[in-house]
Amino acid sequence: MLYDFDTPVTRIGTDCEKWDKLAEVFGRSDLLPFWVADMDFKSAPEIIDTLRERVDAGVFGYPIMADSAKESVSNWLKTRHGWSVGPETVNFTPGVISGLSAAVYAFSDPGDGIAIQTPVYPQFFKLIKLNGREVVENPLKETDDGYVIDYENLRESLGHNVKILLLSNPHNPVARVWRADELSRLADICIEREVVVLSDEIHQDLVFSDAKHLPLGLVAPQLAPFLITFVAPSKTFNIAGLSASAWVATDKKITERFKRVLAGLHIAEVNMLAIAALETAYRKCAPWLDQLMVYLEKNRELVETFLRDRLPRVKLKHPEGSFIFWLDFRDYGLNNAELQRLLIEDARVALSPGINFGAAGDGFARLNTGCPRAQLEECLKRIEKALSSSSGVQI
């Protein structure tokens, strides 16, 4: 192994949300954190070198969004995901969420419905509500084989003044990597209903060896007039704090409309360190990512084996991608507050509360496995101990 993912990195005291905001969010600071979706690993050395060079140069003036940066994104999408889109289809926003929010302005009016498939990333709810639009839920269906899209309900929901579908592909938090047949069926319904699709593919690079990420635009080119795809190196290379993301649209009309809104809000560019890191990530860091995925897949094996052998009442549908796993504690009959109390007070671990992802998340917690394996194992052992000693809870 060329890169080291085992040695713990000290993050406490670096003003990082995951470690330094524990007391504020969970009421105590002595917890091991497995919530905020960044990883407890150093980023790729090539990215650190690039940033060091820029810092050493000592000038932090206005950057340009160079053609080479756009090319790095289009090359990445082609080589990594088989999606051939030219650099002229690539543009930037400071983050996926700022991009999605701007797209909500661009393609809907106050009071319009925005569809999401729940349980889903909490910011999706927030950005819809804070911008005065209505959340329209199309709950995912839970099956023995994992979560699936409810197409009948989707078709029906999109008929109710819905202007946009916000898609998480792969899906946070259920770790589904949508297949071609699933995506094309969804695309057909959106075309039929003339609904704009914002495909959030921020987790696209974090896919395990038994799944394959497919960009929606690759699977459903006929959706182009309705489609904007968001990608980012932030989750992939652990540089979320730098705030850089890109969006891709291949249809001229939708591109121009979105560009106008971004220009109006003055959020069509990212800062000089972020753009440099983004380009280096996409040009030079594929080997780092390949090794990261081997490591994360072993973390998945650890979690699945541990649950099967020692905590069989905690259920997990086989995660296909990302490093966030949707743990199902419903068999213990605990509601969200009781489960959180057990995790925080007894196990001393911080996991994202399931209900933050929608009502269907009651009895669930989201586990972030992007950390050294020893830390992850400690988390599982703490949960096992807490569940076995908790009054009234039979392990």
Ligand SMILES: Cc1ncc(COP(=O)(O)O)c(C=O)c1O
């Ligand atoms: C599905 C999804 N979209 C967007 C984001 C955040 O994107 P950004 O930090 O670029 O705004 C996250 C972070 O966890 C996420 O899971």
